[in-house]
Ligand SMILES: Cc1ncc(C[n+]2csc(CCOP(=O)(O)OP(=O)(O)O)c2C)c(N)n1
């Protein structure tokens with residue numbers, strides 16, 4: 301298929317449609333508006349449903365209903381809207397419903413701004429809503445990756461009966477890059493015989509997250525944890541760049557990883573053995589990537605568009621074996637290669 | 653011997669958890685009878701609320717989804733937009749529908765969402781222990797209005813049927829009561845009509861049912877029926893507030 305130039309937000313929409321998504325419920329918020337707008341145009345052309353809800357709360361509950369009724373369904377929003385969606389996300393996780401949620405992050409807290417940020421990492425990977433649940437979270441770094449991950453996300457969601465979150469930011473949502481839509485190899489998926497479609501010829505199907513007896517709820521929770529363990533084993537994704545002989549490994553995902561990559565290249569030009577470890581799955585956090593690093597690594601430097609969120613996972617994984625440093629910008633400010641290089645040199649200098 | 657009364661097909665045999673004398677059970681039965689009479693049990697999908705009817709999915713013998721507090725109309729929207737040929741209902745209390753879920757019901761009605769809502773108005777929060785609801789009458793004492801609802805402090809009870817009847821998308825809006833047999837029969841008719849309107853694809857339908865909460869009203873079941881009649885009927889007049897004929 302020929303490549304076409306597309307904006308990140310719109311490319312996600314087309315990817316969803318290619319993956320068979322025919323239901324989209326959303327509510328406007330910058331910087332993700334192109335996605336619902338795109339869906340409002342495209343869905344009627346493919347006999348799909350686009351509905352602008354009265355709020356994010358409503359939108360995610362429409363997703364809950366549609367997912368429970370057997371649909372491939374998606375919603376998208378940006379930070380404050382995702383906060384509102386947390387109620388529904390917890391119910392969706394509890395009721396084990398598959399769906400795809402897109403968060404094109406902007407700076408916070410509160411109303412914050414509309415510029416890109418990565419400050420929803422903890423909310424995305426550590427819960428956000430109430431209860432013992434996890435989201436499968438992917439952090440794409442290019443428009444092509446947004447497309448590929450969105451397409452795969454629907455299969456992964458169906459496979460595990462679990463919500464999948466695509467965590468982008470304002471830069472990725474707004475930037476244009478050439479992309480192609482190659483449908484991924486499909487997983488073997490079971491029929492959705494649990495969905496509410498009318499109890500003709502069978503007993504009632506019930507979509508529910510309520511378990512009043514503590515024994516039952518605990519049983520349900522341990523079963524969920526068992527599923528998360530499987531996901532942790534099967535779905536870790538990452539990229540290692542220039543890590544074979546690295547002394548300093550920079551850890552960054554999404555937009556930031558692209559800037560870090562050029563910083564790594566420049567550091568190498570100065571004879572500094574730097575590498576990039578890029579988590580692609582943010583939950584499960586790619587612990588396996590760390591196990592593949594050489595003994596030459598002396599220190600880690602996490603770089604984020606936040607005050608330091610993913611760095612906590614890096615520290616947990618490294619578990620004191622090496623120093624872990626942090627550099628971040630917040631509020632919609634994007635780290636520059638120059639400041640990353642400076643920080644990298646300082647980290648190594650301090651180590652020597 | 654001839655059998656004259658039986659459990660509706662659309663109900664399971666599960667024993668209900670409602671308090672003695674609570675009219676939730678009657679309303680369940682009316683809805684189940686209507687589903688049976690329209691012969692749509694095998695294509696019906698219900699949405700249970702948060703509130704005393706949270707376990708409704710155990711009582712209706714059809715596909716069910718349990719929704720977050722107040723969000724049943726949004727969940728029902730997602731279901732109906734996925735399976736437009738199914739009959740989709742929500743069953744909601746007044747705290748669920750008129751308080752936390754006020755936006756969801758107003759917008760489902762405004763969109764003309766082809767779903768039917770059974771709205772149980774007992775003027776109080778039952779499940780959480782008798783707190784003030786948006787429908788609690790002025791002067792009525794509850795656990796959070798211990799001196800009686802004071803309108804100068806917390807305003808006035810919401811007349812949901814009157815409010816929703818102003819919306820074009822709400823094709824059928826009726827208020828009924830279940831305090832005696834004649835009214836129960838009328839309530840049944842309204843519920844059936846609401847489902848029929850959905851089946852015809854005309855738009856949103858809602859039946860508000862005045863109901864009792866003996867436990868939290870602190871009254872016997874019989875005194876509760878009396879209290880409903882003497883206090884609720886005046887502020888919540890019965891009748892059809894909007895019908896498809898008017899909607900045209
Ligand atoms: C988000 C949220 N807030 C509060 C509650 C607690 N809660 C459970 S039932 C209920 C009130 C239900 O009252 P109503 O809808 O009138 O139904 P009834 O119990 O009277 O039948 C509340 C506030 C909840 N479950 N979820």
Ligand code: SF4
Nearest residue numbers: 671674704778865866
């Ligand atoms: S608390 Fe009130 S509404 Fe709830 S079951 Fe008991 S009587 Fe009925």
